[in-house]
Amino acid sequence: MTPEARKNAVRWSVFALVGAVITVSLLFGGVSDFHPTAVVRKVYDEVEALPDGSPILISSDFDPGSEAELKPMMDAVLEQCWRKNLRVIVMTICSPNSPELADSIVRASADAHGKVYGTDYAVFGYLAGGSAPILALGQDWHAVYKTDRGGTPCRDLPAMKGISKLTDFPLCLEISAVSTIDYWILAGNAKYGLKLGLGVTAVMATDYYQYLATRQVVGIIGGVSGASQYESMTRQDALRKARETKEAGDLASARMPTQSAIHVTIILLVVLGNILYFAGKRKEKASP
Amino acid sequence: MSLSLLAQAAPPPTWWEGNAASVLGLWIAVGFTLALYTFLYHDNPLFKFAEHVYVGVTNGYLLWQAWYSSVKPDLVQPFSRLVRQASSAPPPLEPSDSWWLLVPALLSLFMLLRFYPKASWLSRWSFAFIVGTTAGTLIPLTIQAQLFEQISKMLESPVVREAGAFSFTGTLNALLTLLGVVTVLTYFVFSVEHKGAVRVTARTGVVFLMIAFGAHFGYTVMGRESLLIRRIQFLIDGAKGSAPEGQPNPHYATLVLLPLVVGLVFALEFLSRPRGGKGGPEAPQEGSQTPAPRG
Numbered sequence: 001m002t003p004e005a006r007k008n009a010v011r012w013s014v015f016a017l018v019g020a021v022i023t024v025s026l027l028f029g030g031v032s033d034f035h036p037t038a039v040v041r042k043v044y045d046e047v048e049a050l051p052d053g054s055p056i057l058i059s060s061d062f063d064p065g066s067e068a069e070l071k072p073m074m075d076a077v078l079e080q081c082w083r084k085n086l087r088v089i090v091m092t093i094c095s096p097n098s099p100e101l102a103d104s105i106v107r108a109s110a111d112a113h114g115k116v117y118g119t120d121y122a123v124f125g126y127l128a129g130g131s132a133p134i135l136a137l138g139q140d141w142h143a144v145y146k147t148d149r150g151g152t153p154c155r156d157l158p159a160m161k162g163i164s165k166l167t168d169f170p171l172c173l174e175i176s177a178v179s180t181i182d183y184w185i186l187a188g189n190a191k192y193g194l195k196l197g198l199g200v201t202a203v204m205a206t207d208y209y210q211y212l213a214t215r216q217v218v219g220i221i222g223g224v225s226g227a228s229q230y231e232s233m234t235r236q237d238a239l240r241k242a243r244e245t246k247e248a249g250d251l252a253s254a255r256m257p258t259q260s261a262i263h264v265t266i267i268l269l270v271v272l273g274n275i276l277y278f279a280g281k282r283k284e285k286a287s288p
Numbered sequence: 289m290s291l292s293l294l295a296q297a298a299p300p301p302t303w304w305e306g307n308a309a310s311v312l313g314l315w316i317a318v319g320f321t322l323a324l325y326t327f328l329y330h331d332n333p334l335f336k337f338a339e340h341v342y343v344g345v346t347n348g349y350l351l352w353q354a355w356y357s358s359v360k361p362d363l364v365q366p367f368s369r370l371v372r373q374a375s376s377a378p379p380p381l382e383p384s385d386s387w388w389l390l391v392p393a394l395l396s397l398f399m400l401l402r403f404y405p406k407a408s409w410l411s412r413w414s415f416a417f418i419v420g421t422t423a424g425t426l427i428p429l430t431i432q433a434q435l436f437e438q439i440s441k442m443l444e445s446p447v448v449r450e451a452g453a454f455s456f457t458g459t460l461n462a463l464l465t466l467l468g469v470v471t472v473l474t475y476f477v478f479s480v481e482h483k484g485a486v487r488v489t490a491r492t493g494v495v496f497l498m499i500a501f502g503a504h505f506g507y508t509v510m511g512r513e514s515l516l517i518r519r520i521q522f523l524i525d526g527a528k529g530s531a532p533e534g535q536p537n538p539h540y541a542t543l544v545l546l547p548l549v550v551g552l553v554f555a556l557e558f559l560s561r562p563r564g565g566k567g568g569p570e571a572p573q574e575g576s577q578t579p580a581p582r583g
Contacts, residue, residue: 096353187426205507210438214437222507249532255521
């Protein structure tokens with residue numbers, strides 16, 4: 001076997017092993033029950049502290065590429081919003097294909113809870129320009145968003161009652177897979193003092209911990225693990241049902257056993273790789 | 289009541305609006321997912337096809353969405369209203385405020401002039417406007433949010449009190465943060481030779497940096513795993529012969545398409561081998577159409 005062929009064989013073996021572990025774990029994995037960490041709980045507590053009927057702004061800044069991580073997070077947050085009868089206003093500054101996804105997620109969740117569009121929630125379209133729309137929304141919401149995504153004038157939406165600028169929202173949750181978070185921290189929080197909670201992909205989570213200590217963000221929900229922790233606080237019924245019926249749907253908690261299994265596999269592979277590497281080096285040294 | 293009557297009177301959905309379209313969409317999604325994962329074996333024409341279709345469809349969809357969500361409502365429609373008003377007799381009493389839209393419209397057109405060398409210099413105006421406004425609005429905010437706020441927190445007492453009582457974990461966290469900031473900053477001081485106490489401090493900073501990189505890498509791996517898990521979950525669901533209510537039945541799409549995709553990859557590889565030679569991914573011949581595997 002040539003060295004190239006041996007390298008390929010090892011590569012394909014690793015891929016096959018990872019695929020097999022994920023498949024077997026998904027088929028037999030079950031549903032995890034994580035306890036929320038303080039960082040995730042802070043977001044929950046801030047939402048919980050809002051009076052019933054308050055407006056809450058969700059900036060849904062992700063597209064289908066990050067749906068796997070952020071949809072369960074958004075579902076878990078919406079569950080809490082509906083329970084508290086909050087008025088959910090959704091917008092996006094990420095990409096033109098984000099509003100369609102956000103709309104479908106919010107509508108599915110709202111329909112399941114008997115919430116009415118226009119009264120209990122509203123979805124606004126995409127705004128281009130990064131920080132510029134946030135700065136403009138901070139001055140006059142209605143000048144920027146004259147209508148919602150469906151073309152209904154903003155002033156005709158009962159969900160928008162009492163909202164004329166960004167700071168009329170007591171809390172904004174930025175659920176994001178891109179650097180729009182920086183715009184929200186700079187233009188939303190630093191400029192207008194908007195209270196900000198973050199829901200981010202795992203890749204981005206560590207970049208924003210520095211803002212926790214300074215209270216520039218109130219909390220961070222990071223990746224599927226964070227979503228799973230949030231589910232443990234807001235979606236107990238769905239988790240119970242998933243355990244009973246073995247039909248997990250889109251629950252993050254149903255993916256966590258698989259996540260743990262694959263983590264262990266990767267750690268073992270890293271250890272094995274290191275052992276083989278050092279063994280090879282020793283053999284090289286020993287040979288004349 | 290009237291709505292339900294309307295719904296009853298509405299014609300039944302055609303196949304491209306109904307369940308058949310959802311099932312077809314599901315099969316296409318399963319097929320393309322499998323085709324894209326064939327890259328794990330090695331680069332091949334089926335992967336290339338799926339990749340090109342994906343990029344094309346994504347860009348086409350984005351362009352369509354950008355047109356309908358931004359360009360049309362924010363630029364085209366206000367202009368067409370303006371033109372209608374200007375051409376109507378008698379003209380409106382109050383002048384329209386949409387004329388200022390000419391500025392961003394022109395700047396946008398200037399950006400496209402990069403493809404026309406004789407006038408490409410005009411695109412610099414657009415970039416100058418973007419860079420200037422972004423710098424003007426964001427630099428002061430960046431200094432405030434990422435420098436002043438962070439430094440002022442560092443200058444506070446590291447003894448943390450929560451609800452009036454001393455917090456051990458909070459204080460430990462604050463002390464570790466302070467130690468991390470000081471040691472990492474020392475590591476990046478290059479005007480002093482790193483020896484003695486400075487060396488020890490800088491080496492401690494390296495430890496903090498390594499921990500930060502490790503945490504970042506761990507989170508990155510977790511994120512990638514999450515995406516892979518969701519895709520495999522999708523393929524497992526696609527292998528079933530039934531679906532939950534309201535979702536399209538996959539009709540064993542994965543089970544049917546998996547052998548087809550695998551067979552196609554090997555067939556294409558076989559066809560691309562040079563006649564009379566022993567090609568293949570493991571020992572690509574000179575001039576072979578089969579690309580070498582990527583490491």
